[in-house]
Amino acid sequence: MAEKGWGVREMSRRLEMSAQWVSAVTRGRTRPDPVNLARLLTVLGVKGAEYHELMAMGDEMRTPGLLEKPLQLRTLIWHEKRATAMSQFHGCSVPGLLQTADYARSLIAEIGNATDPDHIDELVFARMARQVVLDKRPTVTFDFYLHEFVLRLPIGRGAPDVMRGQLRQLDRLAERGNISIRIVPARCGGHPAMAGHFKLIESADFSPVIYIDSEVSGLFLEEPAEVVAYRRVLEGLDRVALDRAQSREFIADLAKNLYSSGVRRDDGDLA
Template identity: 65%
Template sequence: MAEYREPNIRARQLGDRLLQRMAEKGWGVREMSRRLEMSAQWVSAVTRGRARPDPVNLARLLTVLGVRGAEYHELMALGDEMRKPGLLERSENIGTLIGLEEHADAIAVFQANVVPGLLQTGDYARNLAIEMGNQPDPDKLDEHIFARLSRQAILARPHVRFRFFLHEFVLLLPVGSAEVMTGQLRQVLRVSAQQNTTIRIVPARLGGHAASAGHFQMMESGSYQPVVCIESEMTSLYLEEPQEIKAYRNVLRGLEARALDEANSRQLIADLIGGADAR
C-alpha cells in the first residue's frame, strides 16, 4: 500500500498539493480516510510526505479529490518519482523554495556577488533583474519582484534563526545608482540588528575560503531533513542526500571560522554607508 520513509522534497510537494485539494473541499484527514476507506494513519502519512503511495492508491486518492487532466498526470508522475532524492527545476518556479523556507527553523545563506533575495530592497531587486537581462516585460518584472520580496515575511518570525555570510564583494558591487546601493546597505544593517539574525562579512583580503565554489542556501527544520538550494539563471538545484548536507555543513563551519564577527561586520557596512553619504 505505501512505503514509509523520511519525507524528501518530492514527497513533501505531493503531500502539500493533496492537502490543498482537501482544504478546497473542506475535508480533513478523517473525512478523506472515510471516503477512501483507508486508514487515517495512511492518509496522514501520505499528506505529510512520510509514505509513498503505490500507483493504484494514489490514483484512487486523486480521483476522489476530483483531480483531472494535466494535474492528474503531473501528480501521478510526482508519486512515481518520490524515491529520487533532490530536485532540479526552473528558477522561475519559486514555490518549492518558498515552501521550504516556510517550514524552516534555521536558514543559512552564503552569497559571493549579490545581496541575497531575503535581504534585497525593491529598488535593488528591480535594478539587478534589469542588469542581468531578466524579465524585460514590465508586468512580469513586477510579478517577479513581488514574489521574491514576499519571501521576506519570514524574517519577522522570531523562532527562525537566520545566518547570512556575505563576501565583501557583495557590498562593493554596484547595482543601480549610488542611492540604490546606499539604501540596500542600510537594509542589510537594519536586518543585522534583529535578535534572530546574524550577518557576517567574508573579507576579500582573506583570499580563498570554504565557500569559494559558490552561493547556496541551507534550510533546516525539526520536521524534515535539511535541504540545500543552489540557484542559477535558469534552474534551481535542491540537494538533500546525507553526504551533500554534510559537505555544506563543513562549508558553513569554514565560513564561521573565517568571516568577520557580527560587530566588525556591522562596522564595515556602516563605514561603507558613511563613505557614500560623504560623497
Template identity: 50%
Template sequence: MEDRYSTVRSRQLGVRLRELMAEHHWGVREMARRLDWPPTRISNMFNARRGSKYIDVVKMLTLMGVIGDEAAEIYALCDDLDEPGFLETYPNLPVQVQTLVWHEERATAISTYQGSIVPGLLQTADYARAVMVGNGAVGGDDAIDERVFARMSRQVILTKRSAPTFKVYLHEFVLRLPVGGTDKRVMSGQLHHLLQMSMRPNITIRVVPVAIGAHPATAGQFQLIDSEAFAPVAYIDSEVASLFLEKPEEIRVYRQALHRLGQVALGEAESRELVAMLATDLYSPGARQDVPRLA
C-alpha cells in the same frame, strides 16, 4: 501503511496537489467525498507523510481536469518519491521559488553564503528590481513588479513571532558590486537595510573579506535549511535550475563549509563597520563613480 521518509520531491507533490484543489475551491473533505476516500488519505499525501501512489495522483488529476504539460509535470514528481534530492528546471520561464518558499516558511534555521548578490530575504525592493533588470528578466515592468512583490512577501518569515534564525555570509564583493549602476541610492539603501536587519536578534550577517583570497565557499552560493518538519535541505540555484540536496553526506559538506566560513569571516561588529564604511565611501552622494578595486 507505514509512512515513508519525507523528501523534497514528495513535499513538492503535496504542494502542487493542494494548489490545484484550491483552484477548484475544494477542501480535503470535498475531494475525499468525490473520490470516496477517507480524508486522511489525502491529507497525508499533502503533508508528505506517506508515499503517493501514481494511480491515486492520476485519479485526482483526472477528477480536476488536469491534462497536458501540467499533468506531465506532476506525474514526473511521482517518479522515485523516496529518492532524496530534486532538480527543478525552468527552460523558458523566470526562475520559480515555490519549493524554496515552502521550505523557508517551515524553517527553524537558515544559513546561506552569497558571493555575488544580497540574498533575496534581505533585498530591498529597489535592489531586487535592479538585479532582475540586470539579469535580463523576461516580461515588462508589470511582470518585474509582480516578481519584486513576491520576493518582498517572502521576507515576512524573518519578522514573524516564530522567525527562523538566519545566518548570512556575504563576500565583500557583494557589498562593492554597484547594483543599480550610477543610481547610488539603490546600493546606499541596500547597505543601510543590511545594517538595520543585522540588529535583529535572529539575524547574523558576517562578511568574508576579499583579502583572504580563496575560501571554503569559493565553489559558489548555497543555502542550508533546517526544520523540525523535515530533514535538512541544501538549496543551490542558477538562471535555469534549482537544485535541492538532502542526502546526509551532501548536507555534511555544506555544514562543514559554513563552519569553515565562520572561522575566516569577519565578526558581526566588524562586518557592520565594513558595511557602514562602504555605504559612505562608495554610495554616498559625494562618492566617486568608478568601481573601487578589491585590494
C-alpha cells in the same frame, strides 16, 4: 476525490490512514511511498495507463534532488515558511530575503531576467513577499555570509542611492537578535564557499535540504552526505568571516565612504 465527493476525512477513513497524511499527500507536501500511493489510487478507482503514469510520477518525486524551473519558487517558499533555521552564502549579490525593492528591481533589470516593466514589478513583488518570514518568524535563526564583493558591486547603474539604501537595510536587519549578517573579507583570499552560493534550510517538519539556484533551474540537495558537505563549508566560513559587530562596522563604513557621493569607476575613482 472531488468527483466522488470525498473530503480528507472520508479518504482517511477508507484508507485507514491519518487525515494529516491524506492532506499532506493531496497538497503535494509529502512524498507517498509506492505501497500507500498504490492504495490511494486503487481506492479512488484509478486504473490502466493513468494508474501507471501516476505511479511513475511518484517514483520521480522520491528521487533526491528536486529540480524547479525558474520563477517556480513554491517549493522554496514552502520550505522557508516551515524553517527553524536558515544559513546561506552569497558571493556576488545580496540574498533575496535581505534585498530592498530598489536593489531587487535594479538587479533583475541589469542581469536581464526581465525587460518588461510590469514583469519586473511582479518579480520584485514576489521577492518582497518572501521576506515576510523575517518578520513573522522571530524564533527562526538566520545566518547570512556575504563576501565583501557583494557590498562593493555597484548595483543600480550609477545610482549610489540604491546601494546606500541596501547597505542601510543590511545594517538595520543586523540589529535583530535572530539575524546574523557576517562579511567574508577579500583579504582572506580563497575561502570554503568558492564553489558558489547556497542555502541550508532546517526544520522540524522535514530533513535538512540545500537549495542552489541557477539561470535555468533550482536544485534541492537532500542526501545526508550532501548536507554534511555544506555544513563543513559553513563551519569554514564561520572561521574566516568577520564577527557580527565587525561586519556591521564594515557595512557602515562602506555606506559612508564608498557610496556617499557616487560609485567607483574602473579606475577606482568616485564618479
